[in-house]
Amino acid sequence: MTRLIKAKEFILWSLFALVIGFLAGILATCFGQILLWVGEIRSNYIFVLLPFLPLIGLVIVWLYQRYGGRASQGMSLVFKVGQGEKEEIPRRLIPLVIVTTWFTHLFGGSAGREGVAVQLGATLSYQLGKRFFSLQEQRRLIVIGMAAGFAGLFQTPLAATLFAMEVLVVGSLALSAMWPALIAAFVASQTAHFLGLEKFSHALMDAPVWTSDLFGTLLILGFLFGLCGNAFAWCLSQTKALLNQYFPNPYRRVLILGTVLSVLLLVGQGRYAGLGTNLIAASFSGQAIASYDWIFKLLLTVLTLAVGYQGGEVTPLFAIGSSLGVVLAPFFGLPLEFVAALGYASVFAAATSTFLGPILIGCEVFGFEHFPAFFLVCSLAFLLNRANSIYSGQKIRE
Structure with a gap:
């Protein structure tokens, strides 16, 4: 029975x-x-x-x-x-x-x-x-x-x-x-x-050969991407708290700071508006990525969501991580697309305090043959600091 x-x-x-x-x-x-x-x-x-x-x-x-x-x-x-x-x-x-x-x-x-x-x-x-x-x-x-x-x-x-x-x-x-x-x-x-909804995927053709030096480099990258993801989550929570304190009226808050946000986005000629898929595409197609793209996208996304506009954080996190990866790659002598892919997944891991999902999203988007690299980098990014998360309702099991 x-x-x-x-x-x-x-x-x-x-x-x-x-x-x-x-x-x-x-x-x-x-x-x-x-x-x-x-x-x-x-x-x-x-x-x-x-x-x-x-x-x-x-x-x-x-x-x-x-x-x-x-x-x-x-x-x-x-x-x-x-x-x-x-x-x-x-x-x-x-x-x-x-x-x-x-x-x-x-x-x-x-x-x-x-x-x-x-x-x-x-x-x-x-x-x-x-x-x-x-x-x-x-x-x-x-x-x-x-x-x-x-x-x-x-x-x-x-x-x-x-x-x-x-x-x-x-x-x-x-x-x-x-x-x-x-x-x-x-x-x-x-x-x-x-039904025809597009999916982003990209095959990494020039991944490096595994060595002890690469292992150490990936640990450093996991640490840096973890800092970035935690910075995003911390800035988001702190900015929301500060704006609620100094602009308790939501109409005044969105009118004043929405104007500031509009001006900043206009100065950037719309490069940091929307999802950030333009930065993701640029990171994996050899187009120009400026050294400040990732930080501008981070700050403007934080401001957009803290002011009261609607959407999500994950696609901007992908854009922040991939564009930061392009910036970091030359310092470590690694292929741009390879490091961009690691940033794509691991900044997401750090900002959401999740581990398995980001590893698999890296594999499903860029190829399961790169599982060891995603596992190592996302592991460190996740473990760096689990106290900060973009989800305020998230609990931590003791």
Whole structure:
């Protein structure tokens, strides 16, 4: 009888994961395709649209003040529900975060997109799952949804699964969610791919031969990339705290600092607006990367998100890590693309306090033959300091 019950549960969770993966893949594709279209419009009319960034900031704040409610907590709410501290993710979170992220990108804000995908996947999984499963299964539901949303957008199902399993509580894997999360991630990834959402991947052709010197160099790089990721997370939390203190009125905050942000982005001629995929593409195509690109992208992304604009942090982290890698590579005599790829994954590891997901995203994007290098660099970046994370709701297992 016990085996029969377990078999029924296994089948039920598998079917649920299939549905969530399919729906999350569709939603991620719709969101992602429109975001790419929005980015093209911004790039073509950057000097026309950027001056309106503070005004659209007022619209974003009004939408959240008027309709947000608990949904205004965004990723923090997803974490609280996944950790069992809250019992509800409102459905309106999905349209709110999608529309306001489109607004942010259209008018030049420096932000990412994974936060939207993770939130929509988690909300979708929670809202559908609460009809069939008990509240004790909240963490599993959230992990499945996060994996599906992440995989649908980036089409890296293995990384998405491990990232979702480890991100809620640092040092604790949600192993009970592994199988359904894996199903949901693969289905979401394949659905998005079938519907035409682009995936970034790049084969590294000139990776160095392993030697003892290379081992030591990778340790140093892991340390440097770890510092960068932790700097991003620390700056984000500190900037949010300072702005809340000195600009408690969200409308005044977004109007004044949105104007400052608009001017800074205009001075940079829009190079640091949007996702940062231009910097990623430049890092892996031999185009010019300035020594200051990574720090400008870091600071402007921190300011964009701290002021109150919507989006995510992960794609900017990829851009920061890859452009920093291009800058560091000549000092160590290593191929530019190889170090850029290590930065792409390990800065993400340090800023999110995750370990397995970043290693696998490096492998899924750049090739599994480079697993030892990603493992070593991401390990050190992750271990450097787990106290700082871009996710304020993240817990650390003692």
